[in-house]
Amino acid sequence: MKLARVVAELGLEALATGDLTREVGGGYCSDLLSDVLAHARPGDLWITHQRHLNVVAVAKLRDLAGVVFARGNRPSPDVVARAAAEGVNLFLSSEPAFEVAGRLHRLLHP
């Protein structure tokens, strides 16, 4: 499913958008960077509570479709700026990670 549709269906606030035509293959929930690097699949949407600069690097290096900051955890402007420069998609959700993941799962596996 195209990222643009996922964003619309989940009501995500776009913080930085590089390529919304990307295909979202699945999702991954984790706050451990090494865990994401080891187990998230390219094209996954990463739902996390981390919101520092290294999140952008991990998303980029693992070739993820984007990052969703759950429970209204808004990252600082320098994180958003780095993501914009690197073409990494960042989104904010006011809902907790469990809700975001549940809705994403239902959307991808109706």
Added chain:
Amino acid sequence: MTSPQAPPALRLRRIYEVAPRDLDRAGTVSTEVRRELLALGMSPDVVRRASVVCFEGEMNMVLYSEGGRIILLVKEDRVELLFSDRGPGIADVDLASQPGYSTAPDWARELGFGAGLGITNMEQNSDLFKIRSRVGKGTVVRATILLGVPFF
């Protein structure tokens, strides 16, 4: 016309300095390595594996070492990443390599580091992997990704 077998040609060599404890700059070497490999037309799989190896190595140097450097070598048949730091060295490399083992301080864990998966991730994304370390001297890691070899 015949010529003697030439050694694998070096396509690219880059040397990056890594500063200790500089978390804001951490990840920049990996991002740069990724860019270089993409520019050389490497496959997405090789680029991803090298990126993960580089990021984990870079983060280990930033979090735990007194700084050092990362060397990227691209040859016809392989990508090599060499990490060397100025200490403090790892007393028990086998223990440090065990999944889940970490000496990360609380502040680093709160940022999502210190899962104890760094060395495991480096090893699992490499075809050849070697760590040498001496306490008081430093640590050297060589990770090699072979090109054109199936990876599972």
